[in-house]
Amino acid sequence: MKFGIFHELSVGKPWHPRSEYEVYHNALEQVELADRLGFDQTWAVEHHFLEEYSHCSSPEVFLAAAAARTQRIRLCHGVAMVLPPFNHPARCAERAAALDIISNGRLEFGTGRSATWTELGGFRCDPDLTKEMWDEAVRAIPKMWTQDRFSWDGKYFSMPERPILPKPVQKPHPPLWVAVSSPETAIQAAERGIGCLGVSIGTPREYQKRVEDYRRVIKNCDPVGEFVNDQVNGVTFLYVDETDEEAQLWGTKLAYTFAYLAAHLVGIGSVYPTPAYKTPGLLFALRSGTQEKAPGGGGALREGMAVGSPETVIKQLKLWEELGVDRMVFIINTAEVIPQERVLRSLRLFAEHVMPALDLDAREAQRAAPSAGSLAETTMP
Amino acid sequence: MPDQGRLTEQRIPHTSPAIAPLYPPPPWKLPGVRVVKLMYETDVEPLLAWLPPKLTRSSPPYAVITIAELPETPIGPFSLAAQYLGCRAGFFIRALTLQAVTDSSMAMTALREVWGYPCRLGTVGLASHGPLKTATVGEGGAPLAALEITGAEPIEGDLVRFDPVLNLRVFPSLEEGKRHDLVQMVQIDPDYAVQTARRGKGTVEFPASGAESPWAVLPVRNIISATYCEMDTELPLARFVMPY
Numbered sequence: 078m079k080f081g082i083f084h085e086l087s088v089g090k091p092w093h094p095r096s097e098y099e100v101y102h103n104a105l106e107q108v109e110l111a112d113r114l115g116f117d118q119t120w121a122v123e124h125h126f127l128e129e130y131s132h133c134s135s136p137e138v139f140l141a142a143a144a145a146r147t148q149r150i151r152l153c154h155g156v157a158m159v160l161p162p163f164n165h166p167a168r169c170a171e172r173a174a175a176l177d178i179i180s181n182g183r184l185e186f187g188t189g190r191s192a193t194w195t196e197l198g199g200f201r202c203d204p205d206l207t208k209e210m211w212d213e214a215v216r217a218i219p220k221m222w223t224q225d226r227f228s229w230d231g232k233y234f235s236m237p238e239r240p241i242l243p244k245p246v247q248k249p250h251p252p253l254w255v256a257v258s259s260p261e262t263a264i265q266a267a268e269r270g271i272g273c274l275g276v277s278i279g280t281p282r283e284y285q286k287r288v289e290d291y292r293r294v295i296k297n298c299d300p301v302g303e304f305v306n307d308q309v310n311g312v313t314f315l316y317v318d319e320t321d322e323e324a325q326l327w328g329t330k331l332a333y334t335f336a337y338l339a340a341h342l343v344g345i346g347s348v349y350p351t352p353a354y355k356t357p358g359l360l361f362a363l364r365s366g367t368q369e370k371a372p373g374g375g376g377a378l379r380e381g382m383a384v385g386s387p388e389t390v391i392k393q394l395k396l397w398e399e400l401g402v403d404r405m406v407f408i409i410n411t412a413e414v415i416p417q418e419r420v421l422r423s424l425r426l427f428a429e430h431v432m433p434a435l436d437l438d439a440r441e442a443q444r445a446a447p448s449a450g451s452l453a454e455t456t457m458p
Numbered sequence: 459m460p461d462q463g464r465l466t467e468q469r470i471p472h473t474s475p476a477i478a479p480l481y482p483p484p485p486w487k488l489p490g491v492r493v494v495k496l497m498y499e500t501d502v503e504p505l506l507a508w509l510p511p512k513l514t515r516s517s518p519p520y521a522v523i524t525i526a527e528l529p530e531t532p533i534g535p536f537s538l539a540a541q542y543l544g545c546r547a548g549f550f551i552r553a554l555t556l557q558a559v560t561d562s563s564m565a566m567t568a569l570r571e572v573w574g575y576p577c578r579l580g581t582v583g584l585a586s587h588g589p590l591k592t593a594t595v596g597e598g599g600a601p602l603a604a605l606e607i608t609g610a611e612p613i614e615g616d617l618v619r620f621d622p623v624l625n626l627r628v629f630p631s632l633e634e635g636k637r638h639d640l641v642q643m644v645q646i647d648p649d650y651a652v653q654t655a656r657r658g659k660g661t662v663e664f665p666a667s668g669a670e671s672p673w674a675v676l677p678v679r680n681i682i683s684a685t686y687c688e689m690d691t692e693l694p695l696a697r698f699v700m701p702y
Binding site: 127194336337346351 | 497499514515516517518520544546548549550551613614617618619621655657680682683685
């Protein structure tokens with residue numbers, strides 16, 4: 078099993094002139110450390126207008142900065158909004174290729190369509206059509222990367238023949254993913270031969286059927302790209318500390334704040350009746366998960382969350398491993414509710430004590446460098 | 459020791475509205491309701507100005523107008539129009555009633571006393587002509603709001619949702635100069651089964667907003683959705699949520 082980190086770049090109120098600066102630079106420091114510690118992916122979302130919840134509207138810029146500070150970690154659009162009203166698909170292909178070049182071929186290209194009225198309404202994008210728009214874009218973008226000259230005459234965008242430049246370093250092209258928050262999308266990912274980025278932050282049991290469906294369907298897929306990216310990621314919260322009690326204190330704060338900020342967004346399903354959004358999506362699944370566990374508020378720690386002492390976190394992650402999830406990607410902070418030093422220390426504890434128990438490559442690396450035992454030594458604020 | 463009286467709650471005099479109300483107690487079953495629902499983005503400041511401190515706004519801020527015709531109720535047919543603030547109570551999506559108008563004085567009394575609706579007497583109209591739906595609200599001869607849905611196409615009924623409603627129950631104060639003794643926030647969680655639903659392009663106008671029923675206080679900045687439903691629903695017993 079491999080591990081990654083995931084950034085929404087949440088900026089909690091009250092804001093001050095350097096709130097966003099601090100969040101961005103703390104996140105870059107986290108990416109830099111994660112790269113040194115052996116995490117293999119760092120994901121950055123693309124969201125627009127989601128005040129407090131996510132100020133990460135230009136992930137390609139964030140990932141470019143991350144590329145310059147790191148050597149090995151893969152840089153992941155998690156996910157790029159590929160709908161034409163948000164971004165012309167040619168612009169998505171261009172910026173992704175540029176990022177692949179400057180990162181020496183470390184790009185993973187996640188795709189998505191948004192689940193909020195906040196975003197879709199902001200770009201005057203018809204919610205009924207987003208699935209079709211996404212489908213058209215994910216079929217076009219790999220061709221833009223691989224064909225010398227590209228033209229398209231589709232339902233949602235068209236363009237005369239042009240050379241889409243630059244071309245990515247990875248050949249035939251970077252791996253493709255899609256954000257999956259419903260059983261239908263897991264199957265649609267598999268049918269198209271693209272990776273499944275499970276963003277519903279559910280429990281392993283809730284995710285089991287999706288993984289099974291994905292694995293079954295992808296065997297007979299018709300890939301939209303030049304190769305099949307048969308990988309399943311899960312997403313959950315991470316906070317590791319010396320004891321379960323201390324970890325739960327901070328982990329609860331993290332889960333609570335994330336869900337609370339998400340609750341203030343306007344989900345499509347809550348305001349705009351459309352068959353295109355029958356399932357609630359990440360933000361709203363989070364809300365129902367919270368309701369179920371904590372009637373008075375939220376912040377429930379649920380099965381499968383990587384919050385606890387190293388021993389507890391290993392146990393929790395083994396639940397995901399048993400499902401056949403290839404990689405767990407972690408939300409490590411939100412709105413800076415956990416002090417940066419604690420976040421960094423949590424990453425170090427994870428790399429030192431948890432990663433070797435689940436990631437064979439990390440175990441080998443640690444054997445080769447036994448002095449890594451001082452990683453967790455940081456004074457807490 | 460002096461003898462104490464023995465009056466129990468069950469034998470409180472018949473003038474008590476709880477023992478002898480002018481209307482049947484909840485739940486009220488409401489079959490065959492026709493309702494136009496319009497959701498729109500509005501401005502932050504007026505929304506916050508009307509939202510109690512324990513509630514929070516969404517992003518973007520939005521308001522909801524529903525105009526309903528209720529042909530079968532325990533007090534006979536009546537119509538009800540309401541304007542709500544879209545909001546959050548902790549993690550939960552709620553609709554706080556800002557103002558309401560009904561065309562029945564009995565309904566107005568019950569809606570105020572039992573469910574805490576800030577309800578006034580006026581005129582409410584709803585008309586359906588295939589894909590065209592129109593609805594109006596008025597008070598004292600002046601139109602307050604006019605809604606129109608054009609090109610309404612059928613959609614699955616279970617896609618339409620009606621969020622739990624919050625109301626403030628206000629009791630007249632016995633203290634001079636004090637407006638009310640107690641404000642309770644109550645919640646109404648109606649069950650509903652939508653039989654038919656249509657979604658179309660919505661418009662709303664606030665032709666003449668009186669000082670006491672200023673529907674234009676929440677200006678329309680961007681229409682989100684407009685739906686028309688025929689459904690069975692109810693007005694259940696409101697439940698206490700929190701003190702103001």
